[in-house]
Amino acid sequence: MNTQKELLREMLVQNKITNSYALDSITNENKRYKLNGEAASVGFIYRHIGETMNLFGYFLGIPSDIKNTTMGQQDTGNDYAIETSKLYIDSGYKMLENVIENSTDEDWLLTIDTPFFGTVSRMRLFSHVLFHNAHHAGQISLTLSKGKLFTTD
16 A cells, blocks of 8 residues: 555545535525625635646646636636536546556655746645645635625626
């Protein structure tokens, strides 16, 4: 048994479970909720998680056809289909599962040049993706419990 792979699998499974409490609560009725008029909507953050997971795959050697519409962007009120965002997130988790299965222990210490963090190990990038997911799932959870629909009127 490869202990490192098993640990990485366990981390990924826990990230999916923990985030699912917020992400599975997103509906067409609440996807436009915000904490305030300037904050990003639930739907924007949800799409951002999916896009970012897949775009970070590029640094792990897995390019994606998913276009960036959220990273470094402001929420301008686009109507993001939650079904598409869910597909992006599912695809991102599948990509990370494949990276785990197809990597050696040594691969995780290889370095990657990123425009965000400079040069980091593949392990640090992987852990950042999991943190990023949890961070934004927390924002969604808070927005679903305390936010409301803001209009531009």
